[in-house]
Amino acid sequence: MNKRIAIIGSGISGLTCAHLLSRNNSITLFEAGDTLGGHTATIDVEMSGRTWAIDTGFIVFNDRTYPNFKRLMAQLKVRSHPTEMSFSVHNPSTGLEYNGHNLDTLFAQRKNLLSIQFLSFLNEVLKFNKLCKQHLDKGLIGADHTLGDFLHIHRFSDYFARHYILPMGAAIWSSSIQGMQAFPLLFFVRFFNHHGLLNISNRPQWFVISGGSREYIAPMVRGIEDRIRLNTPVKAVRRLDNKVHLELDNGTKESFDEVVLACHSDQALAMLTDATDQEKRVLGAIPYKNNQVILHNDTSLLPDNRRAWASWNYRLDRDPTLPARVTYNMNILQGLPESAPTFCVTLNQGDDIDPSKVIRTFNYAHPVFNKESLAACQRRDTICGHNHTHFAGAYWHNGFHEDGVRSALEVCSRFGATL
Numbered sequence: 001m002n003k004r005i006a007i008i009g010s011g012i013s014g015l016t017c018a019h020l021l022s023r024n025n026s027i028t029l030f031e032a033g034d035t036l037g038g039h040t041a042t043i044d045v046e047m048s049g050r051t052w053a054i055d056t057g058f059i060v061f062n063d064r065t066y067p068n069f070k071r072l073m074a075q076l077k078v079r080s081h082p083t084e085m086s087f088s089v090h091n092p093s094t095g096l097e098y099n100g101h102n103l104d105t106l107f108a109q110r111k112n113l114l115s116i117q118f119l120s121f122l123n124e125v126l127k128f129n130k131l132c133k134q135h136l137d138k139g140l141i142g143a144d145h146t147l148g149d150f151l152h153i154h155r156f157s158d159y160f161a162r163h164y165i166l167p168m169g170a171a172i173w174s175s176s177i178q179g180m181q182a183f184p185l186l187f188f189v190r191f192f193n194h195h196g197l198l199n200i201s202n203r204p205q206w207f208v209i210s211g212g213s214r215e216y217i218a219p220m221v222r223g224i225e226d227r228i229r230l231n232t233p234v235k236a237v238r239r240l241d242n243k244v245h246l247e248l249d250n251g252t253k254e255s256f257d258e259v260v261l262a263c264h265s266d267q268a269l270a271m272l273t274d275a276t277d278q279e280k281r282v283l284g285a286i287p288y289k290n291n292q293v294i295l296h297n298d299t300s301l302l303p304d305n306r307r308a309w310a311s312w313n314y315r316l317d318r319d320p321t322l323p324a325r326v327t328y329n330m331n332i333l334q335g336l337p338e339s340a341p342t343f344c345v346t347l348n349q350g351d352d353i354d355p356s357k358v359i360r361t362f363n364y365a366h367p368v369f370n371k372e373s374l375a376a377c378q379r380r381d382t383i384c385g386h387n388h389t390h391f392a393g394a395y396w397h398n399g400f401h402e403d404g405v406r407s408a409l410e411v412c413s414r415f416g417a418t419l
Helices: 012-021 067-076 110-114 116-137 147-153 158-173 177-181 185-194 213-221 265-271 277-284 330-334 371-377 401-415
Strands: 004-008 026-030 042-047 050-055 060-062 080-083 087-090 097-099 206-209 234-240 243-248 253-256 258-261 288-296 312-315 326-329 344-347 358-367 389-391
Touching: 004 012, 004 234, 004 243, 004 253, 012 026, 012 213, 012 258, 012 401, 042 213, 042 358, 050 330, 060 067, 067 213, 067 401, 080 330, 087 158, 116 158, 116 185, 147 158, 147 177, 147 185, 158 177, 158 312, 206 213, 234 265, 243 258, 258 265, 265 277, 277 371, 326 330, 389 401
Parallel strands: 004 026, 004 258, 087 312, 258 389
Antiparallel strands: 042 050, 060 206, 080 206, 087 097, 234 243, 243 253, 288 344, 288 358, 312 326, 326 344
């Protein structure tokens, strides 16, 4: 049956829903901002006599753990090319720098070849990987166990924790070092194992969208451009008389048969004027946290030793409560030519960047994963698909683009739509 469906939010979840549901339904896509894409934000930068398309939000996907996103891109005939996913740590207080990409970059500081502390640290990496796999295979990880508990029980050194596993996790989930210590261990180990991060070799091949991540947006909405409403915030959603009533920010009201809230959990809850107790409990337990993101050319945010420059560069701070301090080297990630200026995308280090080298500043919100939010995600089916209301978003799973597509497919399946 053809239904009138309102889709609120144009991130990857909303776009996937619009793309698939529009085949057999009358959809309207509402976006509060002036562009589509959500965290897919490619910026044109005029510099050195040409225009560079630089990604500032969603950047990479891989051939192993992004099956739905990869299939979607193939159907849309969106081009991609391989990239390097390397990770470095720089500690200004101790001077340590390393990049785990290969032996040359791992020992970017040649003195570490003779450092007992550094060599012991490398042994701990192997020990951590082995123990995580063993505990996962044998079902030894309890629901209440945290990453900090695991590190303490197995007597991992503070040097290992602070210079490897805690910053890596903080970079992935935009957390703090302290936040990673309280991170649910089972969720952490499952993710690391699934993404090959517990292996020294046999890791997934990562890719970027050629020309910038935004290149998939146009083919996603081809044929439904007239059903898209930019600059149209939805103020309120109310379910009444077997219909869904939307009140827009400009005061107008419209009715639909179904609504897909393809926005953040907290945004969805704020729109529902008649939220049920269950919706309040589930959505209210999945918070989001803002991260400042700056596109710039200040290479002082990268390691001092150029051999240690990686795709992801974590800068340690003495305060473990501070949000993740990560700089993405976009030249490595997007495979820019050697003649290109060095483009950096940095999280949460605005005060350290030369203001004259700042290109643009953004704020992106990321879901917070903890014991309460993960438990709430397990109750998704108690609110999704009920009362003509559907919730789509990467927060239901791991928080990444594949998860956004996956959640959208879960919604679309209720209407008989698939890839």
